[in-house]
Amino acid sequence: MPLTTSTVLICAGGACISSGEASVKEALKKEIRKYGLDEVVRVVETGCMGACSLGPIIVIYPDGVFYQKLTPRAAEKIVQEHLLKGRIVQEYLYKMPTGEVVPEAMDKLPFFAKQVKIATRNVGYIDPSNIEEYIARDGYFALNKVLTQMSPEQVIEEIKRSGLRGRGGAGFPTGLKWELTRKAKGDRKYIVCNADEGDPGAFMDRSILEGDPHTVLEAMVIAGYAIGAHQGYIYVRAEYPLAIERLQIAIAQAKEFGFLGENILGSEFGFDIEIRIGAGAFVCGEETALIASIEGKRGQPRVKPPYPAQSGVWGCPTVINNVETFACVPPIIIKGADWFRSIGTPTSPGTKVFALAGKITNTGLVEVPMGITIKELLYEIGGGSSTGKKIKAVQTGGPSGGCIPSEYFDTPVDYESLQKLGAIMGSGGMIVMDEDDCMVDVARFFLEFTVDESCGKCTPCREGTRQMLKILEKITSGEGSEKDLIELETLGNIIKDTSLCGLGQTAPNPVLSTLRYYRHEYEAHVREKRCPALRCKALVRYVIDPSKCVGCTACARVCPVNAISGELRKVHTIDNDVCVRCGSCIEVCRFGAISKVSP
Amino acid sequence: MVDREAIVNLVRNIKQQALEERDMLINALHQIQNHFGSYIPVEAAKLVAEELNVPESKVYEVLTFYTMFSIKPRGKYVVRVCVNLPCHVTGGRQIIETLKQTLGIDFDQTTSDGLFTLERTSCLGLCGVAPVIMVNDEYYGDLTPKKVKELIESLRARGEGR
Numbered sequence: 001m002p003l004t005t006s007t008v009l010i011c012a013g014g015a016c017i018s019s020g021e022a023s024v025k026e027a028l029k030k031e032i033r034k035y036g037l038d039e040v041v042r043v044v045e046t047g048c049m050g051a052c053s054l055g056p057i058i059v060i061y062p063d064g065v066f067y068q069k070l071t072p073r074a075a076e077k078i079v080q081e082h083l084l085k086g087r088i089v090q091e092y093l094y095k096m097p098t099g100e101v102v103p104e105a106m107d108k109l110p111f112f113a114k115q116v117k118i119a120t121r122n123v124g125y126i127d128p129s130n131i132e133e134y135i136a137r138d139g140y141f142a143l144n145k146v147l148t149q150m151s152p153e154q155v156i157e158e159i160k161r162s163g164l165r166g167r168g169g170a171g172f173p174t175g176l177k178w179e180l181t182r183k184a185k186g187d188r189k190y191i192v193c194n195a196d197e198g199d200p201g202a203f204m205d206r207s208i209l210e211g212d213p214h215t216v217l218e219a220m221v222i223a224g225y226a227i228g229a230h231q232g233y234i235y236v237r238a239e240y241p242l243a244i245e246r247l248q249i250a251i252a253q254a255k256e257f258g259f260l261g262e263n264i265l266g267s268e269f270g271f272d273i274e275i276r277i278g279a280g281a282f283v284c285g286e287e288t289a290l291i292a293s294i295e296g297k298r299g300q301p302r303v304k305p306p307y308p309a310q311s312g313v314w315g316c317p318t319v320i321n322n323v324e325t326f327a328c329v330p331p332i333i334i335k336g337a338d339w340f341r342s343i344g345t346p347t348s349p350g351t352k353v354f355a356l357a358g359k360i361t362n363t364g365l366v367e368v369p370m371g372i373t374i375k376e377l378l379y380e381i382g383g384g385s386s387t388g389k390k391i392k393a394v395q396t397g398g399p400s401g402g403c404i405p406s407e408y409f410d411t412p413v414d415y416e417s418l419q420k421l422g423a424i425m426g427s428g429g430m431i432v433m434d435e436d437d438c439m440v441d442v443a444r445f446f447l448e449f450t451v452d453e454s455c456g457k458c459t460p461c462r463e464g465t466r467q468m469l470k471i472l473e474k475i476t477s478g479e480g481s482e483k484d485l486i487e488l489e490t491l492g493n494i495i496k497d498t499s500l501c502g503l504g505q506t507a508p509n510p511v512l513s514t515l516r517y518y519r520h521e522y523e524a525h526v527r528e529k530r531c532p533a534l535r536c537k538a539l540v541r542y543v544i545d546p547s548k549c550v551g552c553t554a555c556a557r558v559c560p561v562n563a564i565s566g567e568l569r570k571v572h573t574i575d576n577d578v579c580v581r582c583g584s585c586i587e588v589c590r591f592g593a594i595s596k597v598s599p
Numbered sequence: 600m601v602d603r604e605a606i607v608n609l610v611r612n613i614k615q616q617a618l619e620e621r622d623m624l625i626n627a628l629h630q631i632q633n634h635f636g637s638y639i640p641v642e643a644a645k646l647v648a649e650e651l652n653v654p655e656s657k658v659y660e661v662l663t664f665y666t667m668f669s670i671k672p673r674g675k676y677v678v679r680v681c682v683n684l685p686c687h688v689t690g691g692r693q694i695i696e697t698l699k700q701t702l703g704i705d706f707d708q709t710t711s712d713g714l715f716t717l718e719r720t721s722c723l724g725l726c727g728v729a730p731v732i733m734v735n736d737e738y739y740g741d742l743t744p745k746k747v748k749e750l751i752e753s754l755r756a757r758g759e760g761r
Contacts, residue, residue, distance in 0.1 A: 014723075014724065014725050014738055015725050015727045015728045015740060017738060018725060018728055018731065018738040018739055018740035018741075019728060019740055019741060052725075052726075052727020052728055053727060053728070055727075055728070197724060198721055198722065199722065200683030200684050200685060200721065200722040200726075201683065201684060201685045201722065201726050202722075202724070203722075203724030203725065203726060203727070205724075206724040207724075238629070238667050239720060239721070239722075239723055239724070239733070240724065241736050274617075276622070276625070276626070277625070277626070277629055278665075278667075279625055279628070279629065279665030279666070279667040279668055280665050280666035280667035280668075280720075280721070281664065281665050281666065282721055293625065294622060295622050296622040296623060296624035296625050296626075296661070297624075297657075297660075297661065298660055298661055298664040298665075299664065299665070300664075355726060355727075356727075357685035357726030357727065357729060358684070358685050358688045358689065358726075358729075359688060359689065363726065363727040363728070363729075364727045365727075395684065429685075429726070431684050431685050431688065431726075433688055437688055442684065445684055445687055446684070449682075449683065449721075453721070455664075560700070582693070582696060583693070
């Protein structure tokens with residue numbers, strides 16, 4: 001067999017697929033065949049490399065040359081120049097803001113260089129559908145170590161000492177959860193992987209499942225050994241068909257290689273894993289709702305205690321951990337608890353994967369040590385605002401979290417610090433907003449989400465959030481009063497205190513945190529009927545500046561409701577009673593004559 | 600007409616493969632929905648209840664709780680629009696408007712030619728390329744109103760040409 005001279009890694013994460021990865025791959029392969037290079041050049045589809053804004057991406061080894069924003073034509077050129085003649089194709093390299101091109105972007109770019117990868121150590125580096133590539137990167141070594149050298153108690157002790165906390169949001173100590181479940185009475189026990197990642201703006205679990213599914217399987221078997229379970233479930237959202245497909249492949253391979261099934265690695269221990277697919281219900285991310293859904297029922301939560309550690313799937317003691325938490329387990333077993341503790345902060349050891357989304361230059365996934373400041377995360381790694389306007393706030397923790405204003409960007413990111421700000425770590429989604437975003441609108445937006453997703457079982461959540469939404473709609477349509485702000489706070493606190501599950505208990509957070517930091521914006525809405533960010537349609541009017549309008553009629557032609565009148569070469573006017581504030585006229589005007597004003 | 604035998608076989612197949620016997624309802628409904636394209640006829644749901652020996656009321660309860668299941672026929676292309684904050688702040692509002700205008704329908708409606716159904720979806724986890732939509736099992740990211748119109752036109756051409 002001829003030696004491989006080059007390996008082309010092509011990112012096949014969801015984002016790159018949506019931006020045309022398949023056609024780039026086809027072009028690459030076709031061109032490679034055309035020049036007879038298919039014997040010496042390997043093309044490998046990997047999981048998400050993290051830099052979603054640059055896709056489709058390829059990295060060519062041995063030199064690690066990073067090409068971005070590719071098209072099929074670009075792929076052909078790279079084969080002809082780089083692979084055939086050894087010449088780097090400058091035009092598809094990453095360019096720094098200074099204009100400097102960086103061939104080895106993955107090592108040198110701040111976006112990549114500042115990361116410390118534990119949970120995502122293999123994502124983007126291996127072919128997720130090939131178990132041998134996982135094994136080559138120490139895959140299933142931790143399982144081997146556990147089964148041959150450690151007792152279940154020792155495994156639990158190691159995880160406890162590492163200080164690993166649940167990455168799904170609440171931050172419960174993982175080792176303790178395992179210990180409680182091991183000690184709980186019951187002949188049958190279960191391991192459940194919560195892959196029902198539903199927080200808007202968080203997509204690390206998806207990326208791990210798609211890019212390194214075996215790490216989750218390995219960790220689940222280890223957890224099973226530690227607590228004495230022989231059966232595991234992975235509960236995945238139906239919205240992630242690619243993750244489901246790659247997990248199915250991985251499970252079949254693990255069975256074939258003897259990492260799943262009876263007598264794993266020749267030991268007495270046996271463990272099996274099944275996939276359960278959700279059907280579109282956000283509340284199923286809540287552990288008791290998830291258990292109900294696994295059992296084939298409506299995904300409605302129940303009162304805790306008893307906790308799943310005592311009574312989970314089919315009433316048996318159950319460990320539920322999320323994907324990212326599981327992905328940290330094999331490295332902890334191999335490298336030890338002390339190594340893990342040496343990264344991050346004393347109360348939040350290790351790393352956390354964050355998803356950068358919204359108005360930020362480098363969208364995508366990054367894994368960084370806990371304790372990094374929000375500023376470093378958003379500016380040094382994220383590259384700052386993508387719109388040229390100032391970043392106003394970052395929303396963390398999705399519909400359960402809060403907005404952190406830019407004044408607090410020096411805060412270190414760990415469980416406690418974020419909680420003090422009225423936000424939460426959540427699953428690690430960070431949605432960046434700039435001056436054009438209205439905080440009242442954002443709060444309303446999240447409330448709409450919770451009203452929609454509330455399972456309806458308990459009254460505070462079902463009815464309370466609906467009332468809060470009504471008030472917010474009143475405010476954004478210009479009919480709110482100061483009394484409404486007090487009402488929002490009172491109602492919010494009652495819902496927090498009296499809801500049955502985590503969804504309801506945290507649902508008011510986006511409102512309460514924006515009321516805390518952006519009260520002046522709420523006050524502008526209720527007192528002056530003004531939306532400072534010019535976002536709330538009912539409080540905004542469109543006007544044409546007569547000194548700039550040349551009467552080209554472009555706006556009148558594009559207006560879907562014929563709200564704009566005026567003759568050719570004469571100043572136009574907008575009838576705001578007819579206007580639906582779609583913004584098409586602003587986009588089409590070449591003279592910058594149309595603007596929004598409030599009130 | 601619902602093909603009774605096909606449904607019964609599907610459910611029995613699932614029963615054979617499952618490790619546990621008690622939790623097959625959601626799994627069965629997924630497969631039935633795939634079998635019919637994108638919805639579950641009431642008669643088929645009744646058969647599932649019969650085969651799994653659970654009350655019809657339980658099947659109905661589960662069917663109506665989860666947004667992915669539908670008892671109404673859906674279009675050939677189910678267009679799911681992400682309505683979450685990352686897509687909202689990056690221009691999702693225009694995408695929704697454009698879709699409604701181009702298709703001439705509102706959320707949860709189907710075009711009269713039976714080609715398109717428009718639905719909301721929770722976060723698709725593709726926030727890096729927001730705004731995003733999903734058409735059946737395919738994702739489309741970095742959308743603009745123009746790209747949306749082009750996509751719908753090309754699907755329409757493909758759909759009618761069958």
